[in-house]
Amino acid sequence: MKMTGAQIICESLVKEGVEVIFGILGGAVLPLYDTLPQYPKLRHILVRHEQGAAHAADGYARATGKVGVCMATSGPGAANLVTGIANAYLDSVPIVAITGQVARPFIGKDAFQEIDITGITLPITKHNYLVLDVDSLARVIKEAFYLARSGRPGPVLIDVPRDVFTEPAEFSYPSRVNLPGYKPTLQGHPAQIKKTAKLINEAQRPLIIAGRGVIISGAYAELKQLAETAQVPVVTTLLGISCFPEGHVLSLGMLGMHGMAYANMAVNAADVIIAIGMRFDDRATAKVSAFAPHARIIHIDIDPAEIGKNVRVDVPIVGDVKIILNALNKLIVSTEHIGWVQQLDDWRREHPSTVIRDSQGLLPQFVIRQIYEVTQGEATIVTGVGQNQMWAAHYYWYNRPNSLISSGGLGTMGFELPAAMGAKIGCPEDTVWCIAGDGGFQMTIQELATIVQEKVAVKIAIINNGYLGMVRQWQELFYERRYVATPLSGPDFVKIAEAYGIPGLKVRHKEEVIPAIEQAMAHQGPFLIDFVVEPEENVYPMVPPGASIAEILEEPKKEVAIWPQRSTP
Amino acid sequence: MAATKHTLVALVEDKPGVLNRMASLFRRRSFNIDSIAVGHSELPHLSRMTIVVNGAATMVEQVRKQLDKVIDVVKVSDITGDDVITRELALIKVHATASTRSEIIQIVDIFRANIVDVAADSLTIEVTGDEEKIESLFNLLRGFGIKELARTGCIAMNRGGSSPLRIEEKLPRFRNEKRKAP
Ligand SMILES: Cc1ncc(C[n+]2csc(CCOP(=O)(O)OP(=O)(O)O)c2C)c(N)n1
Ligand SMILES: [Mg+2]
Numbered sequence: 001m002k003m004t005g006a007q008i009i010c011e012s013l014v015k016e017g018v019e020v021i022f023g024i025l026g027g028a029v030l031p032l033y034d035t036l037p038q039y040p041k042l043r044h045i046l047v048r049h050e051q052g053a054a055h056a057a058d059g060y061a062r063a064t065g066k067v068g069v070c071m072a073t074s075g076p077g078a079a080n081l082v083t084g085i086a087n088a089y090l091d092s093v094p095i096v097a098i099t100g101q102v103a104r105p106f107i108g109k110d111a112f113q114e115i116d117i118t119g120i121t122l123p124i125t126k127h128n129y130l131v132l133d134v135d136s137l138a139r140v141i142k143e144a145f146y147l148a149r150s151g152r153p154g155p156v157l158i159d160v161p162r163d164v165f166t167e168p169a170e171f172s173y174p175s176r177v178n179l180p181g182y183k184p185t186l187q188g189h190p191a192q193i194k195k196t197a198k199l200i201n202e203a204q205r206p207l208i209i210a211g212r213g214v215i216i217s218g219a220y221a222e223l224k225q226l227a228e229t230a231q232v233p234v235v236t237t238l239l240g241i242s243c244f245p246e247g248h249v250l251s252l253g254m255l256g257m258h259g260m261a262y263a264n265m266a267v268n269a270a271d272v273i274i275a276i277g278m279r280f281d282d283r284a285t286a287k288v289s290a291f292a293p294h295a296r297i298i299h300i301d302i303d304p305a306e307i308g309k310n311v312r313v314d315v316p317i318v319g320d321v322k323i324i325l326n327a328l329n330k331l332i333v334s335t336e337h338i339g340w341v342q343q344l345d346d347w348r349r350e351h352p353s354t355v356i357r358d359s360q361g362l363l364p365q366f367v368i369r370q371i372y373e374v375t376q377g378e379a380t381i382v383t384g385v386g387q388n389q390m391w392a393a394h395y396y397w398y399n400r401p402n403s404l405i406s407s408g409g410l411g412t413m414g415f416e417l418p419a420a421m422g423a424k425i426g427c428p429e430d431t432v433w434c435i436a437g438d439g440g441f442q443m444t445i446q447e448l449a450t451i452v453q454e455k456v457a458v459k460i461a462i463i464n465n466g467y468l469g470m471v472r473q474w475q476e477l478f479y480e481r482r483y484v485a486t487p488l489s490g491p492d493f494v495k496i497a498e499a500y501g502i503p504g505l506k507v508r509h510k511e512e513v514i515p516a517i518e519q520a521m522a523h524q525g526p527f528l529i530d531f532v533v534e535p536e537e538n539v540y541p542m543v544p545p546g547a548s549i550a551e552i553l554e555e556p557k558k559e560v561a562i563w564p565q566r567s568t569p
Numbered sequence: 570m571a572a573t574k575h576t577l578v579a580l581v582e583d584k585p586g587v588l589n590r591m592a593s594l595f596r597r598r599s600f601n602i603d604s605i606a607v608g609h610s611e612l613p614h615l616s617r618m619t620i621v622v623n624g625a626a627t628m629v630e631q632v633r634k635q636l637d638k639v640i641d642v643v644k645v646s647d648i649t650g651d652d653v654i655t656r657e658l659a660l661i662k663v664h665a666t667a668s669t670r671s672e673i674i675q676i677v678d679i680f681r682a683n684i685v686d687v688a689a690d691s692l693t694i695e696v697t698g699d700e701e702k703i704e705s706l707f708n709l710l711r712g713f714g715i716k717e718l719a720r721t722g723c724i725a726m727n728r729g730g731s732s733p734l735r736i737e738e739k740l741p742r743f744r745n746e747k748r749k750a751p
Contacts (some may be wrong), residue, residue: 179640181642
């Protein structure tokens with residue numbers, strides 16, 4: 001059947017099961033947008049800045065496991081996507097970005113709103129395409145979705161010149177892709193799996209470090225089985241949080257720069273480390289030369305280039321986490337490591353990392369814990385970057401699979417609001433809480449308008465400390481409290497919300513916290529709470545930059561420590 | 570770790586941007602590419618690249634893996650240390666007068682190189698060989714005054730039956746698409 005390029009794109013998106021597109025139009029994509037009404041299955045969400053489109057597609061993809069789609073016009077529209085694409089790249093999130101380009105005869109002539117977006121995004125996409133031939137359009141879209149979601153997922157960009165949208169061509173959607181240079185390995189090597197099983201079975205102090213790969217692969221049950229059968233404690237990376245129930249007796253929480261003290265101590269003492277679907281990011285390992293000095297390291301990852309990149313590995317296994325753990329679990333014998341587990345429990349007791357001290361003022365930790373209590377741990381939490389992110393990671397306990405969405409690799413302030421919007425649109429039944437920093441929130445605040453226009457019932461908690469808090473913390477600890485360019489005199493967020501049409505509350509006192517959260521939950525639509533918290537609260541524990549993971553700064557001013565109750569699911 | 574010379578060979582789809590993608594991986598890690606040579610391979614639509622770089626072995630291995638991740642790179646291997654034939658072609662334009670011409674011709678003969686152009690005050694020599702051979706000829710001619718030098722960069726192939734880049738399956742192509750020249 002003959003169709004225009006624009007129709008071919010829409011048909012192909014429908015064939016890929018796309019339901020939502022986040023974008024902003026402009027001259028170069030006008031023919032594509034003009035075609036959209038012919039495809040009522042494709043819901044277009046008009047964002048207020050293209051960065052929001054990419055983050056929303058990202059949040060949508062993380063929440064649903066499907067490919068997120070965003071669109072932008074040529075030039076400035078495409079350029080505005082860049083941060084969001086980079087964010088998805090570093091966190092291995094499957095998104096497809098479709099950008100308009102100037103018409104073919106104008107390419108390379110510095111035409112109006114022409115930028116070389118394939119050149120710009122070359123190092124931050126898994127792959128990208130400039131489609132110069134309408135006949136290749138269907139194939140390119142097929143490949144783009146396949147590449148985005150398979151293997152190690154990632155963003156793919158398709159740049160389409162304006163005149164390709166309008167050119168007619170024969171449409172048939174390919175059933176298969178043909179990519180000779182792309183064959184992800186899924187099955188782990190049996191000999192390596194055997195070696196791994198032997199190491200685990202013989203280990204005295206084994207430890208699992210689980211990352212987002214477990215979530216991507218959906219290997220929750222397999223991970224749990226491995227941990228329970230071999231009695232191996234589990235720490236996670238930031239992005240691995242919620243791949244293993246945090247209330248589980250074997251859960252030690254997050255490791256790294258702001259990891260739990262006992263999680264870091266476990267890494268330091270372990271004799272065998274099973275790293276699963278994680279990439280030894282420097283925020284997770286701290287000083288890499290001092291990382292896990294006593295451990296033999298098994299590294300399971302789908303990306304062969306991650307093996308040995310940052311940390312020496314004794315047994316690499318390349319493949320899909322779920323498939324590998326399935327095979328591995330068959331070889332694991334039921335064991336106990338009573339001494340080791342006891343040791344870790346002692347450390348956990350001696351170095352409690354998530355107690356909330358008694359304080360007159362409103363502590364951000366307390367706010368997060370109350371959101372946990374009121375939502376009963378059933379919400380999806382989407383965070384900003386900085387202190388709010390770390391408190392959200394520490395003080396909410398993630399027992400539900402895939403319930404934390406956060407910008408890890410790129411650490412993008414402003415991710416929180418559009419990503420929360422995307423997550424809520426993808427999973428309308430879920431309660432979605434956006435935990436925002438007062439700094440980051442202002443970077444993408446305009447998406448409040450999108451949320452209202454599209455009736456997205458996101459609940460927003462601003463952790464308002466009046467600072468670019470995480471940077472202020474570094475200035476306090478390492479720059480003798482010289483607070484250069486970190487104080488923020490914020491707007492009145494409740495008034496801002498009101499102007500957008502969102503009800504809100506300002507909360508300054510402890511006793512107002514629970515009623516405010518309950519009111520937000522009871523409200524049908526979006527709701528904003530501006531939590532005015534202690535301005536100079538710090539995130540602890542902390543491994544200072546450059547130090548080894550065992551050199552942990554703990555909360556200095558412990559007044560009254562209340563040992564938190566852990567619920568076992 | 571000490572930087573050493575590595576030779577990588579790759580089969581890549583001859584699509585626009587491939588070279589860019591590969592070069593960008595080297596640039597990010599501040600690798601200096603000694604030479605890079607690209608041309609057709611035995612398979613239609615696939616080009617063969619030979620890249621000579623200086624770097625620590627672990628870094629080169631990391632880049633090799635990253636290159637392998639590039640979707641348009643079908644295969645890549647590090648053939649450093651293999652038993653390989655490496656060849657490069659150079660054109661050398663050397664200053665020549667009536668009194669030096671015969672001496673230059675003698676040197677060229679010893680190297681089994683060719684004189685491909687003669688002018689009143691110069692000779693242009695074509696030489697093929699491994700890097701060492703080209704370097705030694707160049708050094709001998711230097712005294713006469715080099716006017717210009719152009720080198721292709723090295724290409725390499727394993728000796729004997731082994732072909733680390735051989736692709737077993739036949740690659741079906743997309744028929745109805747017009748393809749761009751690389
Ligand atoms: C886009 C962007 N710019 C700058 C930074 C550097 N940075 C990291 S955390 C931080 C402070 C964040 O402030 P806020 O959003 O108020 O969160 P808080 O740490 O106070 O919770 C900054 C500026 C960043 N991560 N992202
Ligand atoms: Mg702040």
